[in-house]
Amino acid sequence: MSIFCDECKKNIATVFLTKVSGEEVSKVQLCEACSKKMEETSEAVNLFAFLPQILTGFSGQPEDAADDILTGALVKCDSCGTSFNDFQKMGFLGCPDCYRALGEPLERVIMDFQGSTGHKGKMPSRVSEDAKLRRRLIDLEQNLERQIIEEDYEAAASVRDKIREIREKLYPGVDEYE
């Protein structure tokens, strides 16, 4: 494997990146100058720096996670300027928008740490009615699954009706059971 930058072929590569393009994932290695140039182009949006130490102290399994974790040196939150690397260094995000802006790399870290990316707890009183219904739907669908496993078909039928009712409110005219 070459130690030189894939871009200029002259300098020694110091930045290791994983390029994500649709389903395809490929690895790229760059020197510092080329990686900076890359950072300034729009192409950079889909480039994530590959840092083996990413989950140290966060997942407890850095060696397993290292190889397939994509991290965004170049992915930044527009609202506060925090990058995925900043998050790795500090352990903190900058603002609520970081959760969406840091996208997949952050989601993977959260999934790895929390084992879930689906909130099931309390909701603010001022959250939209739709959000409350979507949450209720998740709860009911889980109940339905359990009742079917337990062969409690009477309860399951009643839950299914409630699910239909909520689905009709949320997505009028669409019924997945039809």
Added chain:
Amino acid sequence: MSKGNPVGACTDWLSNKGPGYPVVISSRARTARNIDGLKFPTVAAPDELEKARGIALEVVSRCVAEDRDWNISFAEELSPEDLGYMVEEHLVSGAFAGDIEGRAIASDWKEPRSVLVNEEDHIRIQAVLPGAQFKNVWKVVDELDSIMDREILYSFDPGMGYLTSCPSNAGTGLRISAMLHLPALVITGEIAKTISALGSAGIYVRGLHGEGSGVAGNIFQISNRRTLGESEESIVSYMEYTVQQIVDNERTARKMMLRDSEIELSDRVYRALGIVERARRLYYQEALELVSQLKLGLDLDILAIKEFYMPQVEVSISPHHMTELTGVDVDSEAIDRERAIYLRRLLDL
């Protein structure tokens, strides 16, 4: 406590026994919330911190503290000694006391609940009750959280839940923790297995003062690691169940020690008593270890000294409390001499 803490916060749990005593010292709950539209305190500029503090404290004053005995203090107004004293009473973390800009604490004088502003997150609501009272302590926090929620728009995402500065708190933002005294598990060496099992079960095991602190006096803090993907009630039940398992293990280890190695146990406890009776200097960590052995001796009817309550002694011999009591500088050697004298007096030795 000698004078009560500088903000007058209720710390009843330090002197009252609760369920699960003497193994379970206290139960704590805290929620992490952030004000929508503002940067998290970890990166916020001073004016943004000021804004968050203004919003949070206005709501506390108007909706929670009105006509009640609450104290609201800006962290900048508290001296390093005051903050050290509060850390020792587990009212604020070492991290809170370490970087005080824009921070504040609002605390109830009658109930052990408080609101921390601009620590890692804009608003952290916490409560502590003696013994294993996880449902009750969550109820205290939940009620206060619901009051504040009606007034403040929090950062929230239907999928990720409450958005927090560190994603390890996202979702419910709820951390339930228990302070446990586990001398038998430590002496028998069973603690290593327990810590490893708890780690696999998604439970943090930390020292006396939580995150980043060392273990002293065989006191451990355990708390839920996951805050997302489970309801608050599930987290509370899981912690209740886990703590019960640990309490059972500690009690079994105590029985086994009494049955299989009573002489070794008595020897250990009486040696601790001998040191406390005779020592002319006691370092804080050393004193805590000795107090832990004495407490075990009392719990198992090996020692016949005056009964004492572990957290009360633990807190009152800590450095800033000793300074408050004796006027001796917190970093001076004299404080260890004062501690040896004070501990003998406290235990009637």
